[in-house]
Amino acid sequence: MAQQITKPATPVKTSAAAKPVAKQTDARPVSFVFGKENYRLFIISIAIVAFGFFLMSGSTDIYGTTKIVIAPLVVLGGFAVGFFAIFKKAVAKVD
Template sequence: MEKKATPANQDPKNELVFTKKNYQLLLISIAIVAFGFILMMGTTDIYDVRKTMIAPMVVLFGFGFGIYAVLKK
């Protein structure tokens, strides 16, 4: 049986799934989601445009960005 050629500095058992860039993008997406939930807070009118339209869109964008961060190679 032949062994697959791997770079000398990488052991296949110690190879990480995510890179540093993936973790950075994931942290950014968590911050975006948290910012969206902060926009939803408050004691003002519950039917305010900020709470009903802008904040949910920010949260959904954050979740979408998180999916991108996980799938990025």
């Protein structure tokens, strides 16, 4: 059984070509989530954590105070500085 092609009862109305909408440019300056001080603190925290892991390394005196107490505290301090660097609010400069 073949399908029959039918024409619409009324002609289809097409609208005139729409004019493109001009995008308005926003003149606000770009603001980043983190400021320069945040990145500086984050790099310092990475250095502190790396120093703490360096204190933990070594092959002699496994149960020394440096490896058991001081190095983990240094690493935790580095993580604390990292959290502070992330949560510190960037100060916006007003010109």
